[in-house]
Amino acid sequence: MALLEVRDLHTRIKLKRGAVRAVDGVSFSVEAGETVGLVGESGCGKTLTALSIMRLLPAGGSSPRGSVLLDGRDLLRLDEDEMAGVRGNDIGMIFQDPMTALNPTMTVGRQISEAVRIHRGAGKRAARERAVEVLRQVGMPSPEQRAADYPHQLSGGMRQRAMIAMALAAEPRLLIADEPTTALDPTVRRQILELIDGLRERLGMAVVLVAHDLGVIAGHADRVNVMYAGRIVESARTARLYAGPRHPYTEALFDALPDRAAEGGTRLYSIPGQPPDPADPPAACRFAARCRYAQEDCRTQDPPYRTDEETGDRYACFHPVGTTQRTGAEPAAGTGIAAAGREPAPVQLGDVLLEVTDLVKDYPVTKGLLRRRVGTVSAVAGVSFSLRAGETLGLVGETGCGKTTLARLIVGLEASTSGTIRVAGEDLAALTPRARRRRRRDVQLMFQDTHAAMDPRMRTRAVVREPLDIQRIGDRAFREARIRELFEQVGLPVSALERYPHEFSGGQRQRVGLARALAPAPRLIVADEPVSALDASIQSQVLSVMKDVRSEFGLSYLFISHDLSAVRHLADRIAVMYLGKLVELGPAEAVRARPVHPYTRALVDAVPVADPAVERGRIVTGAGGEPPSALDPPSGCRFRTRCPAAREICARQEPPLARHGPDGHQAACHFPLVPLSAEEVDTRRR
């Protein structure tokens, strides 16, 4: 018998506009010691499935129907008290964001020992000792001290370790991990996933891994269940699924991965449209409206599961991949331009548009009565690069590397400590305020969190018109015409002008954000993590639109992201930042394929590959630990505390940014991963 068996699970959530069938007939099982993945985009019901197993539904959630058998015992039939005895004891759960999931006013040690005290009836001392022991098990550095810390005193990765320790404190047989790495930095993500893998092996527990990204699952799950609109559409052993998905939705998810598209040289696929309304799903295939294989029967009947008796693999589709010709349109990018079938013209590079020289931004840290300056947070520490008209530079780095500060400096939201920023050859600081305002028009910002960046009481028409009003461009009629034109370009219907920001989905809102950035006809758009908050298929929609408008207007982008693969799709060149320093800069493909700096290498390795064979076999040199504080950066090379190649000189001397290959590939490292060519050694000597 399987350890966990979920049978025909139904969960409804009551919202203002009616009951939503969030989980609608989900069945799967988990064997002891096995990792089972639950993958799908936001709103597909994967998290609610996990929460239903734990019976931890949010307000408005009905009690789930169906059965959840843990060792044959139906959890849905237990009373609240019995269920409390299961939670944390038989099933441990970890959540997405360890910052909000931990109690801010209780030390992590107490939070962990609480689980032991509840289930083991242990005394204070014993429970505390156990807490320290589990913290050690999850690789927490100096666990005794950390146990006395409050959550806010820990870094993101350490918090997630504490969270895992809490879930494991009473040695559950099943661990449910709900997007355990989504809120973490790429190099830390891998550490956490590997930790979960290792613990599973050592403790012999089973794991349910919930994720929105096929890449994350690849190397870590034995079996993957793909969910769409409240149901499992395909369930297969991992290797089988990645070798050849049967369900068109699974295939579409693969095609929407930027890395796959880049590798195959294909255009990034974006799944058109939106998932069906979960309050009223069609009585047919739920994916039909977006499916490339849909036929008449798909729109009238609900496809039953086809199960392979031997392996248990199953999928719900009338016309699985490989059996029928695709009927739908090929890669739809969703804009008027691409829909018209015009392939964007190759980008023509113009003159230097943006030139940043020795840019420094320090934030003073003050203390005491007289606000004495006791230190400096070195957010941006001497960064230089240039960007030509029509070019896209991807700027990559983890939390706290200074990339957002750099963006704010460039768009003029903050003043630099020293260094210059030239736009089209003019030093912004040297201009008169009027001329500067005029120049600012050329550089626009696109935010990550469009929800927070838009006034909720403004209709989108006003949101997009705002920059035109501020810059006093054109008259009323001109502005209105311009807004309509912009909406068409970013692939939004004109009716969307009358709506409010919250009425849009994340991807649509990001299009509104792009339209707003485009409004004053800028030459450069600084996009700060524009797609990080979006689902993979929606990400590719927004990226495609960004790509289309770029070639249409000859725009430049400074595309900022913590994720190398998102940047890769759009960027001509990639710059990598670490703790305020530029550590590598070069042509996008070269930086990714032949990274010179150990940190870039760690970032490349941190990108999960959606191929279990590759992912499992990978030897990762990756960086351990987490970035140190920018308040007191390490001497010499700032990366040395995490660098596997660090030697004594790295602490003494800061490596300069030097040439490391053709096309201006540069890196700052004493022991580069790619040796210098003879010619380069030669030029160095001179």
Add this chain to the structure above:
Amino acid sequence: MTPYLIRRLLQAVATLFIVSIVAFWLLHLMPDGVARGLLGPRATPELIAREEHQLGLDRTLVVQYGIWLTKLLHGDLGTSPVYHQSVSALIGERLGQSAYLAALALLITVLLAVPVGVLQATRAGSLTDHTLTTLSFVGYAVPVFFVGPLLRDVFQVRLHWVPIANQIDSFHSALIQPEQLVLPVATLVIGLLAGYSRYVRSAMLDELTQDYVRTAVAKGARGRRVLYRHVLRNAMLPMATLIGLSLPGLVGGALLVEQVFNIQGLGWLTVQAAQRDDFAVVLGTTMLTALATVAGSLLADVSYAALDPRVRLT
């Protein structure tokens, strides 16, 4: 922490200084001076002039203020021309019973508001919740000058549950006749309880939707444990601020209650003094209220920091 405290104390002194200037200036704008008030409507201008000279009122405002401030720095609030007594002594006689009344009311309010708020939050939307909400709005909406006399009428005059009696004119008399304080305290509590219990209710509801609550349940904590170990503590943090900030209102604001129940406390003294143009006493009680305000907000911030590990005072 220490530098923070020093800075805040300096700020407090500066605040009090400014309050004293404004109050001093405003009080001396009163149309008929204190002298006429003392001497009656038929006093001749000569008499008034002589009285004013004696009181030092004929000097410039700046000089008067200088004298007052110098005395204040020596701990002397001046002398009341009406009572012919030192202001500090007058306040001292009244402060005890007022503070006692306020502290008692505050304590009972908090002790009632927390369980009521918690009950409402855990049963949000139920009949109990709605009933308590309605009741607290009624308490909130009905003014003290209505509740006070009503209580007095019902419990003293008709039911004789509380003897109609002696006025409270000293701290001692407040201590030895606790029955005399029942109604005034009840009046104050009715006015305060609504705000506090609503506050507890919404803070609890806020906290209950936080992710960490779900985490606590996920590790197997049962209802009560989640409520008392996790939620309540976090919900109570802002209470420290609320209490600190309501301090001045209580010190000066039991004014109406003191009138209604004939308690000769600080509020009563202020009203009397104001009616008789006794600027020295009004100035003194004003400064006391300002002091309570400043101290209350400092207390609120410090206790908040002590309770919440995320807050560091720098």
